[in-house]
Amino acid sequence: MDKRKTKDLLYEEVARIGKAVSSPKRLELLDILAQGEKTVEALAAEAGIDIKLASAHLKVLKAAHLVMAERDGRFIAYRLSGMDVSALWVNLRTVAEEHLVELKVALEGIFSAPEKLDTETRRSLMNKARRGEVIVIDVRPAAEYGSGHLPFARSMPLDEIRQRIKELPADKDIVAYCRGPFCMMSAEAVELLKKHGYRAQKITDGTAEWLAAGLPLAES
Amino acid sequence: MDKRKTKDLLYEEVARIGKAVSSPKRLELLDILAQGEKTVEALAAEAGIDIKLASAHLKVLKAAHLVMAERDGRFIAYRLSGMDVSALWVNLRTVAEEHLVELKVALEGIFSAPEKLDTETRRSLMNKARRGEVIVIDVRPAAEYGSGHLPFARSMPLDEIRQRIKELPADKDIVAYCRGPFCMMSAEAVELLKKHGYRAQKITDGTAEWLAAGLPLAES
DNA sequence: CAAATATTCCAACGAATATTGGAATATGTC
DNA sequence: GACATATTCCAATATTCGTTGGAATATTTG
Numbered sequence: 001m002d003k004r005k006t007k008d009l010l011y012e013e014v015a016r017i018g019k020a021v022s023s024p025k026r027l028e029l030l031d032i033l034a035q036g037e038k039t040v041e042a043l044a045a046e047a048g049i050d051i052k053l054a055s056a057h058l059k060v061l062k063a064a065h066l067v068m069a070e071r072d073g074r075f076i077a078y079r080l081s082g083m084d085v086s087a088l089w090v091n092l093r094t095v096a097e098e099h100l101v102e103l104k105v106a107l108e109g110i111f112s113a114p115e116k117l118d119t120e121t122r123r124s125l126m127n128k129a130r131r132g133e134v135i136v137i138d139v140r141p142a143a144e145y146g147s148g149h150l151p152f153a154r155s156m157p158l159d160e161i162r163q164r165i166k167e168l169p170a171d172k173d174i175v176a177y178c179r180g181p182f183c184m185m186s187a188e189a190v191e192l193l194k195k196h197g198y199r200a201q202k203i204t205d206g207t208a209e210w211l212a213a214g215l216p217l218a219e220s
Numbered sequence: 221m222d223k224r225k226t227k228d229l230l231y232e233e234v235a236r237i238g239k240a241v242s243s244p245k246r247l248e249l250l251d252i253l254a255q256g257e258k259t260v261e262a263l264a265a266e267a268g269i270d271i272k273l274a275s276a277h278l279k280v281l282k283a284a285h286l287v288m289a290e291r292d293g294r295f296i297a298y299r300l301s302g303m304d305v306s307a308l309w310v311n312l313r314t315v316a317e318e319h320l321v322e323l324k325v326a327l328e329g330i331f332s333a334p335e336k337l338d339t340e341t342r343r344s345l346m347n348k349a350r351r352g353e354v355i356v357i358d359v360r361p362a363a364e365y366g367s368g369h370l371p372f373a374r375s376m377p378l379d380e381i382r383q384r385i386k387e388l389p390a391d392k393d394i395v396a397y398c399r400g401p402f403c404m405m406s407a408e409a410v411e412l413l414k415k416h417g418y419r420a421q422k423i424t425d426g427t428a429e430w431l432a433a434g435l436p437l438a439e440s
Numbered sequence: 441c442a443a444a445t446a447t448t449c450c451a452a453c454g455a456a457t458a459t460t461g462g463a464a465t466a467t468g469t470c
Numbered sequence: 471g472a473c474a475t476a477t478t479c480c481a482a483t484a485t486t487c488g489t490t491g492g493a494a495t496a497t498t499t500g
Contacts, residue, residue, distance in 0.1 A: 003404060004268055006330065010402045011244035011251075014316040018247065022238035023488080024231035031231075040447060048224050053489060055448060060487095065319035074498055076447065084315050091311045095304050096234040099285035182230045184223055243458080260477065273459065275478060294468055296477065 020064035021092060025049060026057045033067060034086040034208040035140060035179050036147030037079035083211065090212040093181065115204045119213050122205070125175065126151055126215070134173045139189040148207050148217045150177060158185045161192055173199050180206030240284035241312060245269060246277045253287060254306040254428040255360060255399055256367030257299035303431060310432040313401065330404075335424045339433050342425070345395065346371055346435070354393045359409040368427050370397065371438045378405045381412055393419050400426030 021027060028047045032038060038046070044054035058078055061067040068081045080086055097104055117125070129136045129152035137156040138145045145155040156164060158178075168174060174193060178185035186202035193200035207217055241247060248267045252258060258266070264274035278298055281287040288301045300306055317324055337345070349356045349372035357376040358365045365375040376384060378398075388394060394413060398405035406422040413420035427437055 007248070007402060007404075008244065011248045013320050014247055014313050015242060015244040016320060017312055017316045018238065018242035019487095022235060022242035024228065024235040025488090027234055027238065028227070028231045050490075051447075052449095052491085056488080059448080065321075066315075071497080074446065081319060082315075084311075084318060088311055088315050091304075091308055092237055093234050095286075095302075095308050096237045098304060099301060100233050100236060101285075182227060184227075239457095245458090270460075271477075272461085272479095276458080279478080291467080294476065296467095 016064050017066070017088075020061055020066055021088070023057065023060075025053070026061055027089070027092070029054070029057055029061065030066065030080070030085065030089050031180065031182060031208075033078060033080050034089060034206070035144040037070075037077045039072075039075040039077055041075070043078065086208040087212050090208050097181075115202055117203055117205060119215070122210070122213055122215055125203075129153065129175075132172075134175050135168060136175045136177070137168070137189070139176050139178050139185045144179075148219060150205075150207065150210055151216065151218045153177070153218070156189075158189055161189055165193070165196055165198075168193075168198065170198060173201070176200060176202045177205055178202075180204065180209055236284050237286070237308075240281055240286055241308070243277065243280075245273070246281055247309070247312070249274070249277055249281065250286065250300070250305065250309050251400065251402060251428075253298060253300050254309060254426070255364040257290075257297045259292075259295040259297055261295070263298065306428040307432050310428050317401075330407075335422055337423055337425060339435070342430070342433055342435055345423075349373065349395075352392075354395050355388060356395045356397070357388070357409070359396050359398050359405045364399075368437045368439060370425075370427065370430055371436065373397070373438070376409075378409055381409055385413070385416055385418075388413075388418065390418060393421070396420060396422045397425055398422075400424065400429055 021030070025047060029043055032043060032046050040051060040054055040058065043058070044051045047054060049057075058067060058069070062069060062078075065081055066085050067078050069076050069078050071077075125134070125136070128134045129150075136150060136153040138149045138153045139156055139158045139161070141157050141159075142155050145153075145157075149155070156168075176186040176189045176193070178189075181204040183206065190200045190202045205213075211217060241250070245267060249263055252263055252266050260271060260274055260278065263278070264271040267274060278287060278289070282289060282298075285301055286305050287298050289296050289298050291297075345354070345356070348354045349370075356370060356373040358369045358373045359376055359378045359381070361377050361379075362375050365373075365377075369375070376388075396406040396409045396413070398409075401424040403426065410420045410422045425433075431437060
């Protein structure tokens with residue numbers, strides 16, 4: 001048993017995970033899959049790439065056992081193979097935000113600062129939402145809300161806000177969230193709400209960030 | 221401002237971190253650097269590669285801002301640019317162990333099961349060590365012990381155990397640790413100690429794993 | 441069983457990466 | 471200031487990877 005060789009083997013194995021997360025497209029696919037299971041078609045559409053390319057990337061992710069495929073009727077649905085995978089994505093993104101100045105300034109340009117929460121603020125938000133002092137809305141597609149969402153949040157997909165805007169109380173603060181820091185749906189929702197006279201703000205958290213902070217999701 | 225383009229940019233940035241950790245050699249360098257700062261020469265020797273190659277890999281890691289270089293006399297010392305980097309390494313390795321069957325069986329072949337600790341066991345070990353009920357020895361080189369070690373552990377480098385073995389009490393349980401799950405120094409140490417009649421066992425934790433579990437290190 | 445559709449496989453090309461050898465740079469020592 | 475040494479830069483090669491086009495597979499529906 002050669003010490004050097006076994007070591008090489010071990011690091012080689014871990015590097016397979018690293019290789020899987022070394023492509024922007026694959027990272028985006030993981031980010032999307034963190035919202036719940038999706039078909040290849042849906043993934044390709046969300047990521048803005050060809051179905052064949054999406055399939056190829058998914059194959060790589062599957063080879064690294066980061067995602068699982070399951071046939072569901074006529075379609076094949078992919079999903080993350082564990083919550084630790086979504087934690088890894090959050091961890092990677094956090095390191096990137098911390099250490100890559102370019103990403104930091106890009107994010108600060110797109111979003112403003114106070115939208116990032118610490119664990120204490122998250123708890124406080126959850127309590128306020130439970131007491132009804134603020135309205136937390138999940139602006140992702142309804143299916144994603146269905147596969148897990150922030151506690152005490154109600155589903156209000158971006159596409160439907162215009163029609164359903166009267167459901168929201170005009171005298172309460174509204175907090176919108178979507179898929180995470182790289183998703184722009186909550187920003188659009190807030191813009192729309194403000195235009196209609198609501199007091200609205202966004203947070204950068206998605207379900208993955210919420211989980212990574214050690215807080216629970218709601219299922220129904 | 222094109223939504224698609226900004227998204228591509230963001231994922232591209234995170235992928236730079238992914239690319240940095242997509243090579244086995246770079247992962248090994250990170251693992252070594254998690255033990256404290258090292259010169260290029262020392263890193264190359266530890267990883268068993270040419271100095272030029274080590275320099276090239278370090279350049280990639282530096283470009284991703286995962287490591288920092290600092291001139292120290294005639295040498296250039298590299299170190300991790302933050303504790304979150306070592307946490308990322310632990311996270312990657314954990315996902316790999318969990319999802320890559322090959323790695324799991326390889327590790328189970330090399331190590332036996334009960335050496336992996338949960339947080340509760342870690343705390344209990346720390347308490348026993350404080351009360352002197354067990355002797356925890358750090359078998360890494362003394363310099364690595366110096367840049368941070370488990371609480372109540374004493375330094376007993378693998379090279380020196382033969383000469384210094386009389387320092388250890390024969391009637392106490394001895395627990396050895398080294399750099400982490402991929403390091404084999406503690407296994408060698410235990411073999412040596414058992415041969416001399418000591419009750420010794422190893423744990424797979426290194427300082428990075430200890431930190432990732434939320435437990436403190438000792439400095440002096 | 442045949443048609444329709446979703447997904448994957450295969451082939452091929454250009455781009456990016458790992459590795460090695462030789463030269464160049466920079467720091468400390470005399 | 472010249473020399474020794476550690477480290478990096480540059481060039482070249484083999485290999486791998488991302489992407490796209492066309493064909494093949496598998497499942498549902500009629």
